[in-house]
Amino acid sequence: MPVRDRPDVIVIGAGIIGCAVACELGRRGAAVRVLESRDVGGGATQASAGILAPFIESDRSRSLRTLGAESLELWDDFVARAVVDSGRDVLYERTGTLEVATDEPSMRRLEQTRSALLAAGVECRLLRAEEARAAEPSLGRTVGGALLIPSHGFAGVAALTAALRQAGAARHGVSFQTGVPARRIRARPRGGMAVETAAGTLDGDAVVLAAGSWSGGVAVEGGAPLPVRPVRGQLLHLAWIGEPLARVVWCPGCYVVPWPDGSMLVGATVEDVGFDERATVAGMAALMEAVGAVLPEARNAGFEAVRVGLRPGTPDDLPLVGPSASAPRLVYATGHYRSGVLLAPLTARLVAALMLDGREDPLLAAVAPGRFDAA
Ligand SMILES: Cc1cc2nc3c(=O)[nH]c(=O)nc-3n(C[C@H](O)[C@H](O)[C@H](O)COP(=O)(O)OP(=O)(O)OC[C@H]3O[C@@H](n4cnc5c(N)ncnc54)[C@H](O)[C@@H]3O)c2cc1C
Incomplete structure (x- = not known):
């Protein structure tokens, strides 16, 4: 994959993944040149809660847990470098998470999670009510x-994305070009790659496709569309008036991220509704019901904003990261589903090592x- 001393790489998409990879x-x-059809960070990234929690729901996929744990290790350096190189502040806290159970089956599941995590050497503690x-x-x-x-922990994703852009x-x-959608990627007959916009x-010498949910809409010569689909998430930003939360609280049907300014994020719906943003x-009501059941004072919180991604x-449900089978010198960095923020530093490192x-x-x-025929 390395092409020459100073390869000219085109990155398609400036979400958290494209920005981290480009940087x-x-x-x-x-x-590096980045092409972005909207604004930097204007896709799923702007809606993200920024939670860094590879060990929650980790029984669903051992691979995701391994990737998440590896990436979590990189976060201190990732943020420190973005802050120093950009001169901007980034909200980043390692406060821990508290995953709560409201019935016997979920309590038993937490006990199993605890045993599995302790066996894997992950510090955790089960608390009584x-x-x-x-x-x-x-x-x-x-x-x-x-x-x-x-x-x-958690991070302020909009500020981090802006810092990565500035640092890059x-x-x-x-260089970042916004408002420029990429349409097609093809190999040049005498070497090199072309991106039609x-x-x-x-x-360029090589291309990284990091267009998130829209990755399948960028045609790749000789390949079928990538099997990436949009999964809508709605998230509330509320002005919390109760006792400040000390850490991220993960509840049945929602999670809560306490920001130091006293506000909090409540997310997120998981909806298969196509490209409807x-x-x-219904989404707001579902989140309010879920959070109110665990944190009753949330019903009196002020409303600040709703975000959708x-x-x-x-x-x-695993990302697509690695070389394309259909085009030489095309690397995919997409499909990060619910973990794109957590996995951004690791994805950037893996893609850079490969390229x-x-x-x-x-x-x-x-x-x-x-692992998918199309890719
Ligand atoms: C409500 C919500 C909460 C979330 N919470 C968390 C969380 O707590 N922790 C976590 O790790 N993850 C979370 N996620 C998931 C995370 O936000 C995503 O996995 C991540 O943002 C994906 O980043 P990306 O850069 O791949 O995609 P995006 O952020 O969608 O960026 C892709 C970019 O490509 C651009 N683009 C598309 N097509 C083209 C084209 N043809 N040419 C040029 N540019 C193009 C888009 O405009 C977009 O800016 C959450 C997501 C949502 C919606």
Whole structure:
């Protein structure tokens, strides 16, 4: 995959994944151009809650847990570098998470999770109802117990994306073109790659497709559309008036992220409704019901905003990261579904190692695009 000393790479999409990849490639010496059809961070990324919690719901996929745990390790450096290189502040807290149970089956599931995590060497602690309420006094009487995982955290994603853009542009020579949709990617007969856009054709040595839910809409010569589908998520931003929460609270049907300014994020719906980016009354009502059941004071919170994003889902809920089978020097970095923020530093590192060192990290096996015929 390495093409020459200072390869010219075109990155399609400037969400958290495209920005992280572009920044890392630029930092490591590539000449990077980013094409974005909207504004930087204007896709799923602007709606994200920014939770960094690979060990919640980790029984669903061992591969995702491994990737998430690897990526979590990179976060301190990832944020520190973005802050230093951009000169901007980024909200980043490792407060831990409290996953609460409101009935016997979910309490038993938390006990199983605890045993599995301890066996894997992950620090965690099961709290009885009164211990959980001592830790978070705003929890209601419905809470029967909780699992505390101290290593988890959250980040302010809009500020982080802006910092990555600034760091890439100011320190690593990355250029960003917004309002320019890529339409088609093809290999040049005498080497190199071409990206056809609404504003003409761009030539480069290599291409990274990081267009999130819209990745299947960018045609790849000789390949079928990528199996990436949009999964809508709605999220509320509320002005919290109760006792401040000390950490992320994960409840049945929602989660809550306490921002230091006293506001909180309540997310998120998971809806298969195609490319419909509207906020709906039903979505808001479902979130309010879920949060009110665990944190009764949420019903009196002020309303600040609602955000909607389309998560890039794949048939097996795992990302698509790695070389394309249909086009040489095309690398996919998409399909991150519910974990794109958590997985951004790892994705950037894996893609840069592949493109600049020709090193195919063993972690890429689980997310290899080749597991789907189209890719
Ligand atoms: C409500 C909600 C809450 C979430 N919470 C979390 C969380 O707590 N933790 C977590 O890890 N993840 C979370 N996620 C998931 C996370 O936000 C996504 O996985 C992540 O944002 C995906 O990033 P991306 O860069 O791949 O896609 P996007 O952010 O969608 O970026 C893709 C970009 O490509 C651009 N684009 C599309 N087509 C083209 C084209 N043809 N040419 C040029 N540009 C194009 C788009 O405009 C867009 O800006 C959440 C998502 C939602 C919706």
